[in-house]
Amino acid sequence: MRAPLIWTYNPIIANICESIPNSGIVYHCVDDLGAAPRIDHSVISAGEKHLGTLAKVCFATSPFLRDRMKNLFPHVVYEPNVCDQAFFETARSMPHPPPELANIPHPRVLFVGALSEYKVDYDLIETLAQRHPQMHWVLIGPVGEGQPDSRKPPNMDNIHILGPRAYGQLPYFMAHCDVAALPVPRNAYTDAMFPMKFFEYLAAGLPVVGSRLPALKDFEHLYFSSASADEFEDNLIKALAGERQDTNAIDAACRYHSWEARFARMEAVLDDIFPLQTVTPQVGRDTTHA
Structure with a gap:
């Protein structure tokens, strides 16, 4: 070289x-x-x-x-x-859930990523968890990465903090949750951010409910874009009731990305x-x- x-x-x-x-x-x-x-x-x-x-x-x-x-x-x-499309598509055909989910009731709302306050809207999660105690939030990722002195995720009965998991295990968790969430606060960092998990969630076959981010403006036809806590709540209800975006458009976008x-x-x-x-x-x- x-x-x-x-x-x-x-x-x-x-x-x-x-x-x-x-x-x-x-x-x-x-x-x-x-x-x-x-x-x-x-x-x-x-x-x-x-x-x-x-x-x-x-x-x-x-x-x-x-x-x-x-x-x-x-x-x-x-x-x-982008995403490893073939890898995350394996989530669509995994019959056996991870043991960590055994005692977590459905419906399960999944978030995967760094659990740091500048990246994750804890207030939004807490508000929605209070409004809908029957919805169980499954949070996977390291707590405080990049912001070790930040506030920790809310401590509630229907918020389950599982910590980090190996990359190879992620499809198992995605396969047995009902909706994927991107609850993102608006700040200088997130205004420039394209969420890594966006296409991974979609490739796994999960409906995605997320905050309305500038980087996702051209992809709002692929997920339930939410500009407020109330809209995020409405979109969660829609997704859990079975409403879906165009699966053909999602699959085409995942192939391209x-x-x-x-x-x-x-x-x-x-x-x-x-x-x-x-x-x-x-x-x-x-x-x-x-």
């Missing part, structure tokens, strides 16, 4: 990227890192500006990130977060920007291609 193509998710290692002989640099911008708790926004901003002078292309996972990166990088391509399909699109971009037959080792953008 005398001249690797460097692909980074971390903008503050621009100096390292610049120092390594390479055939090109790619920045994959998956979050507004500077908006996360305990992160120095100025450091992230400076790193992205520096990286923008080195990398020829930036892939961004939300329209907000795409628009912001356009001012920094010569080529910016919007590609949302699978890892394989996105990789093929990204590879085409890379082939265009970094043609292998003409690349010679370089350091930074200033060294020209042969």
Whole structure:
């Protein structure tokens, strides 16, 4: 690997990227890192500006990130977060539930992800759990990740905090819950966020009830988009009563937004920007291609 193509998710290692002989640099911008708790926004901003002078292309996972990166990088391509479609579709044919669900009654409302206050709307969950004690919330994920001093999830009889589970186990839980939830607070971080679990939930065959997020604007025909606690409540009731979005549209979207399909699109971009037959080792953008 005398001249690797460097692909980074971390903008503050621009100096390292610049120092390594390479055939090109790619920045994959998956979050507004500077908006996360305990992160120095100025450091992230400076790193992205520096990286923008080195990398020829930036892939961004939300329209907000795409628009912001356009001012920094010569080529910016919007590609949302995706799913392992074949893997999560196994949830549609799993007859035996995990033992952790044995004592949790239906209906079960599932959330999978980091249980941190800047990512999960605890007030919304608590409000809905109080209004509907017969609905049982199943929360899977590490508590306090990225925000260890934040408020913890609500402690109620119908809120079950199972902690993190291995990636390979997730379809088992999805197979035996009734609806998937994305209760997301609105803040600077989530305004730039495309939820990783969105297409995973859909591929598993679960109806999705979620907060209305900017990044999901073009996908509102695939899930029950909710702008308030009352609307979230109404949509949960609809989903649990059997109302569904267009399954053909969902399956088509999951195919388009699978890892394989996105990789093929990204590879085409890379082939265009970094043609292998003409690349010679370089350091930074200033060294020209042969």
